[in-house]
Amino acid sequence: xxxAIFGLxxxxxxxxxxxLVDFVLDLRRECNAARAASKLVRSQLxxxxxxxxxxxxxxxxxLGWNDKAWAQSWLVYWSALAGRxxxxxxxxxxxxxxxxxxxxxxxxxxxxxxxxxxxxFLKDVRKSIDAAELLLTR
Numbered sequence: 839x840x841x842a843i844f845g846l847x848x849x850x851x852x853x854x855x856x857x858l859v860d861f862v863l864d865l866r867r868e869c870n871a872a873r874a875a876s877k878l879v880r881s882q883l884x885x886x887x888x889x890x891x892x893x894x895x896x897x898x899x900x901l902g903w904n905d906k907a908w909a910q911s912w913l914v915y916w917s918a919l920a921g922r923x924x925x926x927x928x929x930x931x932x933x934x935x936x937x938x939x940x941x942x943x944x945x946x947x948x949x950x951x952x953x954x955x956x957x958x959f960l961k962d963v964r965k966s967i968d969a970a971e972l973l974l975t976r
Contacts, residue, residue: 868921875918879931880974882908883967886938889945890964894957901949909939927973934970937963 886908892900912935920928941963944956952960 868918871918872922875915876974878911879915879919880971882911882938883934883971883974886941887964887967887971889941890960890967893952894960894964897952897957899944899947899950899952899956903945904948906942906945908935908942912939923973930966930973931970934966937966 885906889900889903889906912932916932916935919931923931940959944959
């Protein structure tokens with residue numbers, strides 16, 4: 839009878855420890871994924887900001903930015919970041935990526951002079967990117 843009790847206690851303790859170890863490993867994987875996503879997103883924000891600055895300084899949509907895939911990469915990174923960021927911070931980052939998707943479309947059309955509302959749009963993009971970068975450096 840005592841052997842059965844010890845066996846049952848062993849199974850319960852073993853199951854608990856296995857669950858705890860799995861939980862800790864999953865948490866580490868999520869943290870590592872979020873950290874990697876954060877680094878990649880910061881890099882893309884920096885790239886997009888550079889494109890905006892060049893466009894504003896030259897008063898032209900710059901060449902060589904037509905193959906950026908910021909909008910597509912957001913689909914990969916958002917889930918890793920969503921669980922690790924405060925709601926407001928995540929929404930600001932998502933807004934920056936929405937602007938970056940529009941920027942990506944503008945850059946895909948190639949070099950041309952800025953049109954009527956382009957300068958205002960580019961300044962809005964820069965403002966949104968700057969706010970998002972601050973959130974990721976905390």
